[in-house]
Amino acid sequence: MVAGETRSAGGAARAVTRTLSEDPLGGTVRRTVLPSGLRVLTEAIPAMRSVSFGVWVAVGSRDETGSQAGAAHFLEHLLFKGTHKRTALDISAEIEAVGGETNAFTTKEYTCYYARVLDEDxxxxxxxxxxxxxxxxxxxADVETERGVIxxxxAMHDDEPGDEVHDLFARAVYGDHPLGRLISGTEETVTPMSRRQIxxxxxxxxxxxQIVVAAAGNLDHATVVKLVxxxxxxxxxxTDPAAPAAYRPSTPVVRTKPATTLVEPKETEQAHLLLGCPAIDRTDERRFALGVLNNVLGGGMSSRLFQEIREQRGLAYSVYSYASQYADSGLFAVYAGCAPGKVDEVLELTRAELRRVAAEGxxxxxxxxxKGMSKGSFVLGLEDTxxxxxRLAKxxxxxxxxxxxxxxxxxVDAVTLDEVNTLAADLLGRPMSLAVVGPFDRSAFSV
Incomplete structure (x- = not known):
């Protein structure tokens, strides 16, 4: 038995509890694996008067077949519509009656259902x-109601070109792979989806x-486990005893498409564009260097792209870069929203800056x-339950x-200049895909 580990008494199958950390910046973190394989993690923070509680499922849109596209998101909606003990109104009313809040979200690799309440609730x-x-x-009947809502x-998403361009870019990089599909599914997949399929x-x-329960705030770990x-x-x-599922494997590596350009013609006042390429997965040791590189390129108002494109030239209101990471793949991209007539100039400036950093570091x-931005944003982001x-669940x-x-x-502190510059030379020197939403013909741009 490992230090800090306890086993519940009784029966062959026992819950196993470990103390993972006693963090001076937070509270005591404990983890219990129930006989069923479900895991419960808590962080006790006595100074708080609230608790955030979440049920996380290692299932997202990438786990769907083509005909199931949108099933994980559809299910997320339906689980709030009623159980054998509660109606949909009961679910919302019971939490709101104590001033709490509930919500849920679906991503490409997991789904989360959560509530935030006073500690006593x-x-x-x-x-x-x-x-x-x-x-x-x-x-x-609820399936049909929520089908209409979804x-x-x-349709509402299609009316938001600033959101749509990110989905277009994912399709440009991943094509028909599940990582390239819409989390919500499409009208063509959601309309015929049956209750039996869901x-x-x-x-x-x-x-x-596949499930992790996580809670943080003024709580007692043993009590949370007992209540769960x-x-x-x-x-x-x-269910019967089982081992927890291993975290999503990073192999085989997702095959991405050659660099391409996708344009969605739309009569908008502003053009929305994304320029980027496949990057590293979330367990790659270079992820800390990528975080630093991203901050320098487009991570804030002092970043190179923001200064060059917005502050010095006034070509765009919004310009930033970001990195997305999955179990077996990743993306790096630069976003800009600008007047349609300025797209060529914005693109040329962006490409020139990426080439410059690739060559010169x-x-x-x-x-x-x-580094300071990475550390500060992380620590400041831990100031609520x-x-x-x-953090526990992820x-x-x-x-x-x-x-x-x-x-x-x-x-983060250990990241060296050579590591960042080596990564920049590799990543930013790759062929770039381009996604554009705006008043253009589909053949208006080339990579």
Whole structure:
């Protein structure tokens, strides 16, 4: 038995609890693996008077087949529509009656259902959230109601070109791979999706080994575990013993498309463009150097792209860069929104800056600033229970471990100028894909 590990008494299958850290910047983090394979992680922060509680499922849009596209997101909507114990009104009213809030979101690799409440109302939040995730009815009438809601959501998304261009860029890089599809699905996939398809997806994918429960705030770990076990008793998630699922493997590497240009003609007042390329996956040791590089290029108002394109030339209101990372792939891209007549100039300036950094690298002063931005944004982001709860769940689901705050800051501090410049030469020298939404013909641009 490892230090800090305890096992519950009784029976062959036992819950195993470990203390993962006692962080001076936060509280005590503990992890319990239930016999079913479901994991419970908590961070006790006595100074808080609230608690954030989440149920995270290692299932996202990339786990769907082509005909299922949108099923994970459809299911996220439906789980709030009622269980065998509660109606949809009961679910919302019980939490709102104590001043709490609930919500959910679906990503390409996981789905999260969460509540934030006063510490004294945590038992209620656990019971409600576990109930809706474990024992939803998925009534046929609710399926039809939510189908209409989701189709309206898809239509609304199509009316937001600043959002649409990101999906267009993902398609340019990943093509027909699930990472290139819309999380919401499309009208063509959502319209014919049956209750049976969604029910099958629910019961096959939502199993205890795929689920992590996380909570942060003024709480007691043993009490949270006890309440979770009680809430799941007798539900479809009260299953035979099993081992937790391994975190999503990073192989085989996702095959991306050759650099291409996709244009979505749309009569907009502003053009929206994304220029970028495939990058590194989330476990790549260079991810800390990429964070620094991203900050220098387009991570804030002092970044090179912001200064060059907005501050000095006034060509765009919004310009930034970002990196997205998945288990087996990643993206790096630069976004800009500008007047249609300025797109060529913005593109040329962006490409020139990327070429310059690829060839010459960044400076020592920029390295220091990029590190400071990475460390500051991380630590400042931990000042509420919701972000701390998310950190616990993502560490467990996406990495299989929770990196202590001090270690993460040390990893950023250890990034060298040579590491950043070597990465810049590799990444920014790659052929770039381009996505544009605006009043242009499909053949208006070339890579």
């Amino acid at each position: 945590l038992p209620l939040a656990i019971d409600v959230m576990c109930d809706l995730v474990a024992d939803s009815v998925l009534d046929a 189709l309206e959501e898809i 029910q099958s997806f629910y019961r096959r994918r939502y199993t205890p080994p 076990r009680a809430a799941l008793r007798g539900t479809p998630l009260d 960044i400076t020592e002063a920029e390295l220091a600033r990029g 919701g972000s701390r709860m998310s 560490g467990e689901l996406l990495y299989g471990n929770l990196m202590p705050v001090d270690e993460l800051l040390a990893r």
